[in-house]
Amino acid sequence: MSRRKLIAGNWKMNKTAAEGVALIKEIKAQFTECGSSKCCANAPEILVCPPFTTLAAVLAEAQGCSCMKVGAQNVHWAEKGAFTGEISAAMLKEMGIEYVLTGHSERRQYFGETDESVNQRTKAALSAGLSVIICVGETETERNKQVTNAVLERQVRWGLSDITAEQMKNIVIAYEPVWAIGTGKTASDADAQAAHAFIRNLLKQMFSCPCVADNTRLLYGGSMNAANAAGLLAQADIDGGLIGGAALKAADFATIIRAAM
Numbered sequence: 001m002s003r004r005k006l007i008a009g010n011w012k013m014n015k016t017a018a019e020g021v022a023l024i025k026e027i028k029a030q031f032t033e034c035g036s037s038k039c040c041a042n043a044p045e046i047l048v049c050p051p052f053t054t055l056a057a058v059l060a061e062a063q064g065c066s067c068m069k070v071g072a073q074n075v076h077w078a079e080k081g082a083f084t085g086e087i088s089a090a091m092l093k094e095m096g097i098e099y100v101l102t103g104h105s106e107r108r109q110y111f112g113e114t115d116e117s118v119n120q121r122t123k124a125a126l127s128a129g130l131s132v133i134i135c136v137g138e139t140e141t142e143r144n145k146q147v148t149n150a151v152l153e154r155q156v157r158w159g160l161s162d163i164t165a166e167q168m169k170n171i172v173i174a175y176e177p178v179w180a181i182g183t184g185k186t187a188s189d190a191d192a193q194a195a196h197a198f199i200r201n202l203l204k205q206m207f208s209c210p211c212v213a214d215n216t217r218l219l220y221g222g223s224m225n226a227a228n229a230a231g232l233l234a235q236a237d238i239d240g241g242l243i244g245g246a247a248l249k250a251a252d253f254a255t256i257i258r259a260a261m
C-alpha cells in the first residue's frame, strides 16, 4: 500500500496577499517541477494554508501547478448565519479551496476550540466537499505526566466521531506535539514514529475496514525544518508534514518537499 506524501505549510497569521503571492512564486521557482512538462510526477502533494484574506491571490498563483493545493486554517460548522467573523465551508469551496485545518493547537489554546467543536467543524467541511487535516497533540505537561496516548486517543476519537470509513478518504491527521510547535524542539524520529503508529493502530480499532488505517495519511508537525525533515519523513507511519515557521521560507519549504520525494 502506498500513501502519497503530503507536505503542508501552515502560514498562520502571516503574509498579506501581496506577500503571499511573492512567497508562492518563490516556492514555485525553487521547485522547478512545478509548471514543467514533468510537473509533479514524483512530487508529494503540496499544500499551503494562508490566512483567509490571502487565499484568493495565492490560489490564482498556485493554479499552474497540479500538485499544489491551497487550504484554509479554520472553518465554521454552520452553513450560514449570525456568526460574526466566521467563514463557512461553502464559502471556501466556492473559491476553489480544497483543504482546511481543524483543531490546530493554537485554536484550542487561544480560541476555546474543543474536541466537540473540532468534530463539528470537520463534519461541516466534509459535507461541503473539502478535505480536512485534523490536528492533535499533547502539551508539555501532558507529556511529562505520561498521558500522551490518552490525549491522542481522546482527540482522535472525538475529532472523528460520526465520520464514516468513506469520509475518511478525505481526512488527514496531523500529530503536532504542542511543546514542539514554534519552539525549535522536535520530537525525535523514534518518538514521532511511536505516536504515529499509536494513531494508526487506533484507526484500526475504530474502523472495521483495515483500509482506513492503511490509507489515512498521518503528518508530523512541530518545528519540522529543512534539517530534520528527511529523518522524520523516513519513518514508516509518517506520511508528510505540517510546517509552520519553515513554510514561510521558500528555500526551506522546497528542501522539505524534496525530502519527501
Ligand code: PGA
Pocket (backbone or CB within 6 Å): 010, 176, 180, 181, 182, 183, 184, 221, 222, 223, 224, 242, 243, 244, 245, 246
Ligand atoms: P512550526 O508550526 O513548524 O512553526 O512548529 C507547526 C504548526 O503549528 O503547524
